[in-house]
Amino acid sequence: MSSVRVLVGTHKGAFVLSSDGKREKWDVSGPHFGGWELYHVKGSPADPNRLYASQSTGWFGQLIQRSNDGGQTWEPVGNQFTYDGVPGAHQWYDGTPHPWEFKRVWHLEPSATDPDVVWAGVEDAALFRTDDGGKTWGELSGLRKHGSGPQWAPGAGGMCLHTIIVDPSDPQRIYIAISAAGAFRTVDGGATWQAINKGLRSAHIPDPDAEVGHCVHRIAMHPSRPQVLFMQKHWDVMRTDNAGDSWHEVSGNLPTDFGFAIDVHAHEPETVYVVPIKSDHLHYPPDGQLRVYRSKSGGNEWEALTEGLPQKDCYVNVLRNAMAVDKLDACGVYFGTTGGQVYGSSNAGDTWAPIVENLPSVLSVEVQTLA
Amino acid sequence: MSVRVVLPAHLRNLSGADGEVVLEVEGAVSVRTVLDALEARYPMLLGTLRDHVTKQRRPFVRFFACEEDFSMEPPDVALPEAVASGKEPLLVVGAIAGGRRRSNSLGVSSQ
Numbered sequence: 001m002s003s004v005r006v007l008v009g010t011h012k013g014a015f016v017l018s019s020d021g022k023r024e025k026w027d028v029s030g031p032h033f034g035g036w037e038l039y040h041v042k043g044s045p046a047d048p049n050r051l052y053a054s055q056s057t058g059w060f061g062q063l064i065q066r067s068n069d070g071g072q073t074w075e076p077v078g079n080q081f082t083y084d085g086v087p088g089a090h091q092w093y094d095g096t097p098h099p100w101e102f103k104r105v106w107h108l109e110p111s112a113t114d115p116d117v118v119w120a121g122v123e124d125a126a127l128f129r130t131d132d133g134g135k136t137w138g139e140l141s142g143l144r145k146h147g148s149g150p151q152w153a154p155g156a157g158g159m160c161l162h163t164i165i166v167d168p169s170d171p172q173r174i175y176i177a178i179s180a181a182g183a184f185r186t187v188d189g190g191a192t193w194q195a196i197n198k199g200l201r202s203a204h205i206p207d208p209d210a211e212v213g214h215c216v217h218r219i220a221m222h223p224s225r226p227q228v229l230f231m232q233k234h235w236d237v238m239r240t241d242n243a244g245d246s247w248h249e250v251s252g253n254l255p256t257d258f259g260f261a262i263d264v265h266a267h268e269p270e271t272v273y274v275v276p277i278k279s280d281h282l283h284y285p286p287d288g289q290l291r292v293y294r295s296k297s298g299g300n301e302w303e304a305l306t307e308g309l310p311q312k313d314c315y316v317n318v319l320r321n322a323m324a325v326d327k328l329d330a331c332g333v334y335f336g337t338t339g340g341q342v343y344g345s346s347n348a349g350d351t352w353a354p355i356v357e358n359l360p361s362v363l364s365v366e367v368q369t370l371a
Numbered sequence: 372m373s374v375r376v377v378l379p380a381h382l383r384n385l386s387g388a389d390g391e392v393v394l395e396v397e398g399a400v401s402v403r404t405v406l407d408a409l410e411a412r413y414p415m416l417l418g419t420l421r422d423h424v425t426k427q428r429r430p431f432v433r434f435f436a437c438e439e440d441f442s443m444e445p446p447d448v449a450l451p452e453a454v455a456s457g458k459e460p461l462l463v464v465g466a467i468a469g470g471r472r473r474s475n476s477l478g479v480s481s482q
Contacts (some may be wrong), residue, residue: 052423058429059465060381076385076415080423274435 009038012360047115050344054105077134084141091153121161140190155179180215195246222269232262250299261323285317308352321364336362375460400455416423
């Protein structure tokens with residue numbers, strides 16, 4: 001019988017939530033690395049027992065942990081993320097130049113075919129890759145040297161590369177997103193990059209439709225349609241049908257189009273999930289109601305999913321890496337909150353229930369569907 | 372020289388060191404030579420106390436010994452004889468302000 005493993009990164013450690021395919025009863029393991037910030041934990045599709053975790057603190061910097069047994073035991077691997085050459089300067093919050101400085105790893109994306117290959121998105125924004133299971137990391141510096149780097153600026157969370165999507169049909173094509181620079185695409189495995197932000201409009205930059213400078217919060221793709229991407233921007237939910245050559249807005253009837261998380265149903269490429277957040281200065285749901293919105297039409301027409309979610313006095317946030325789906329039938333959807341709850345739905349969002357309710361603030365949620 | 376080092380809890384957990392660490396340090400005993408010996412014994416600590424490349428101390432890491440603060444001293448300054456002889460430990464301390472990240476000059480810490 002299939003089972004699922006939900007990998008949760010929090011402000012004070014990692015947790016592994018396990019259940020059989022019914023997804024009714026859950027075993028909670030953790031905290032792993034108690035007291036550390038776990039920005040991301042993700043498993044290798046090629047070897048589900050191989051997990052990678054980004055562990056950091058303000059005191060002692062960045063570590064990468066690797067597990068070969070599904071998260072029961074861990075070992076620290078390489079943590080040297082050194083930019084290629086002199087990294088130069090990006091924009092600071094006030095528009096002045098500010099030197100590139102490595103701060104932390106936001107996203108770890110294991111290869112679909114090789115458990116020793118992982119891409120890492122870091123703050124200050126850059127893309128790294130390991131080919132030896134995390135022992136050594138090298139920068140794919142073509143991205144940072146795209147030429148627009150001096151115009152990139154940090155969002156409220158820092159200047160982070162937070163999304164990495166590798167095209168399953170062509171691993172040479174990779175999409176990444178940076179706050180606040182925008183989305184970029186390579187078709188040669190990371191040697192050269194193109195900004196793919198046409199159609200985005202952002203009021204926080206002098207030229208609202210500039211080539212770069214957009215605060216993209218998250219991008220999601222269904223693996224069967226690598227040309228179609230869905231984006232939760234700082235404001236606006238966007239869609240592209242041509243691999244990012246152009247985007248159009250699909251916010252439709254959402255109560256607010258600000259938010260962080262976005263994901264796509266495992267079996268229905270036109271079914272998309274977002275969690276609307278009231279605004280960039282409030283960072284909590286509208287009306288104290290935690291609602292996931294689902295579109296079954298690829299955007300524009302959205303329905304509120306509320307059953308099992310708190311519908312009064314709820315003022316948590318759902319961060320950009322904190323939503324994921326499993327591949328079971330029916331598709332499971334999971335998300336974590338800054339209030340420490342992890343909610344799950346075993347029926348594609350129709351109803352929800354908390355898996356755990358009192359974790360530290362949740363930074364990331366990933367799911368493994370196990371045979 | 373046998374030098375005693377007390378690590379903060381996070382780094383004891385990371386290294387697996389149980390209690391104080393006793394290190395053999397060749398030649399002059401300074402913050403640099405003690406950290407060299409510490410990282411050689413526990414390579415998982417590389418990058419946690421000082422930068423991999425520049426060897427600059429991480430901002431929220433402090434070095435105390437014999438009721439003095441050596442954090443701001445050049446790393447080759449000799450530590451007190453009491454540390455070099457093992458009578459007193461070198462204390463590696465996480466600064467009291469370091470528990471929560473400060474991501475930028477605005478003090479914004481949310482993602």
